[in-house]
Amino acid sequence: MSLLPYLDIGLALLVVAVAVWTIAARDLFTSVVGYVAYGLLLAFVWIRLYAPDVALTEAAVGGGVTGVLLITAGKRLGALKNTEPEAQPGLRFRILVGALAALVAGAVAAAVLMLPDPSPSLAPEAAAAADGAGAGLGNPITAVLMSYRSFDTMLEKIVLILAVIGVWSVSTDKAWGGAPPQFRRSRPYAPMVFLAQLLAPVGVLIGIHLFWTGASAPGGAFQGGALLAAMWMVTMMARLAQPPRVDAQWLRLALVAGPAVFLISGLAGELFAGSFFAYPPGIAKPIILFIEAFMLLSIAAALPMLVAGPPSERADQ
Amino acid sequence: MTPSVLAGLVGAALVGLGLHGLILHPHPLRKLLAFNLIGSGVFLVFGIVARRGAAAGFRFDPVPQAMVITGIVVAFAASALAVALILRLSAETGRVTLDPEAWKSSNGEDAK
Numbered sequence: 001m002s003l004l005p006y007l008d009i010g011l012a013l014l015v016v017a018v019a020v021w022t023i024a025a026r027d028l029f030t031s032v033v034g035y036v037a038y039g040l041l042l043a044f045v046w047i048r049l050y051a052p053d054v055a056l057t058e059a060a061v062g063g064g065v066t067g068v069l070l071i072t073a074g075k076r077l078g079a080l081k082n083t084e085p086e087a088q089p090g091l092r093f094r095i096l097v098g099a100l101a102a103l104v105a106g107a108v109a110a111a112v113l114m115l116p117d118p119s120p121s122l123a124p125e126a127a128a129a130a131d132g133a134g135a136g137l138g139n140p141i142t143a144v145l146m147s148y149r150s151f152d153t154m155l156e157k158i159v160l161i162l163a164v165i166g167v168w169s170v171s172t173d174k175a176w177g178g179a180p181p182q183f184r185r186s187r188p189y190a191p192m193v194f195l196a197q198l199l200a201p202v203g204v205l206i207g208i209h210l211f212w213t214g215a216s217a218p219g220g221a222f223q224g225g226a227l228l229a230a231m232w233m234v235t236m237m238a239r240l241a242q243p244p245r246v247d248a249q250w251l252r253l254a255l256v257a258g259p260a261v262f263l264i265s266g267l268a269g270e271l272f273a274g275s276f277f278a279y280p281p282g283i284a285k286p287i288i289l290f291i292e293a294f295m296l297l298s299i300a301a302a303l304p305m306l307v308a309g310p311p312s313e314r315a316d317q
Numbered sequence: 318m319t320p321s322v323l324a325g326l327v328g329a330a331l332v333g334l335g336l337h338g339l340i341l342h343p344h345p346l347r348k349l350l351a352f353n354l355i356g357s358g359v360f361l362v363f364g365i366v367a368r369r370g371a372a373a374g375f376r377f378d379p380v381p382q383a384m385v386i387t388g389i390v391v392a393f394a395a396s397a398l399a400v401a402l403i404l405r406l407s408a409e410t411g412r413v414t415l416d417p418e419a420w421k422s423s424n425g426e427d428a429k
Contacts (some may be wrong), residue, residue, distance in 0.1 A: 038354075077346065079394045097341055108333075
């Protein structure tokens with residue numbers, strides 16, 4: 001067991017080194033590839049902090065989907081063909097910024113070293129949520145997300161919808177209601193198509209499994225939904241599927257299904273269990289899984305729509 | 318040095334690195350990437366708060382961890398919105414920059 005501290009230090013150095021690489025890399029693509037690797041390494045750090053749920057989310061959303069978002073954006077910017085290198089700021093300014101960054105990092109590090117001991121904790125409340133209202137949920141994170149802080153989780157789904165509306169609304173008037181541009185403009189390579197055909201069915205199964213097992217083990221609607229979203233994006237990249245039109249009824253229903261079901265269940269809690277977002281004891285777990293199933297659908301629909309971008313006229317892109 | 322303190326220091330370094338990149342990189346997408354580094358650094362610091370809050374039979378405090386999960390998803394949504402705005406701005410001005418001077422000179426007389 002004495003090897004573990006060295007592994008920790010090695011991992012920490014590696015994370016910082018890859019972060020330096022993403023900042024220092026010359027071109028955008030290199031830097032984004034660095035960022036994806038960084039997200040995966042960070043997932044290991046989260047595992048070392050006993051946070052497998054966060055690790056799964058970081059790997060899927062922080063590294064994977066954000067990486068696809070930035071690579072797609074980089075390609076679309078590259079299509080503009082006038083990405084000109086701008087004049088670098090002067091040396092004095094760079095030294096000043098370096099000093100400022102070091103100062104801020106030092107202040108955060110000092111705060112980390114001087115955290116109060118014993119540390120304040122909400123773990124007892126979370127334990128009560130896992131045993132009480134969210135009865136039978138073995139995963140305390142899911143209990144917190146769906147019971148103890150359920151209002152936050154519901155609002156966060158609404159933030160996702162607001163972001164989708166925001167992305168759609170930067171389209172031009174003419175393109176409104178149409179479909180977002182293709183993920184890639186050229187024809188996909190045969191191995192890419194093969195990969196999508198092979199990966200997507202397996203990935204969908206794993207995504208649903210992550211959601212289902214999330215009630216009692218690491219996983220949940222976020223992680224499962226992110227994986228389903230990734231599988232939809234893979235099929236769109238291989239051009240096995242087309243990005244849907246943004247005025248499609250089914251798409252809009254899928255987007256609002258999660259928060260809508262969550263909100264209605266919350267209001268029903270007022271009637272049947274005595275307070276907003278309370279679940280009747282005994283059937284709390286089935287209700288939570290029912291809400292999470294719709295959240296899974298909404299996340300799987302929202303993330304690819306955020307990456308796909310605003311609708312565009314088919315002709316020019 | 319415990320793993321949680323080490324992770325906290327990594328978080329601090331990430332915040333500094335991200336801030337540096339955010340101010341100095343002229344490319345808007347690189348700025349966005351640097352901003353995401355700051356975000357994940359803050360999440361890590363919050364993560365060690367969760368680790369230190371171990372109580373009631375848990376090895377971590379589930380509440381901050383759940384909030385970090387929410388935070389990661391919201392950070393992604395904000396990034397996607399930023400990307401859409403950057404792409405639209407570039408399509409509109411024909412230039413990949415946030416510099417209002419360069420934008421003016423490309424729109425007005427053919428300076429530069």
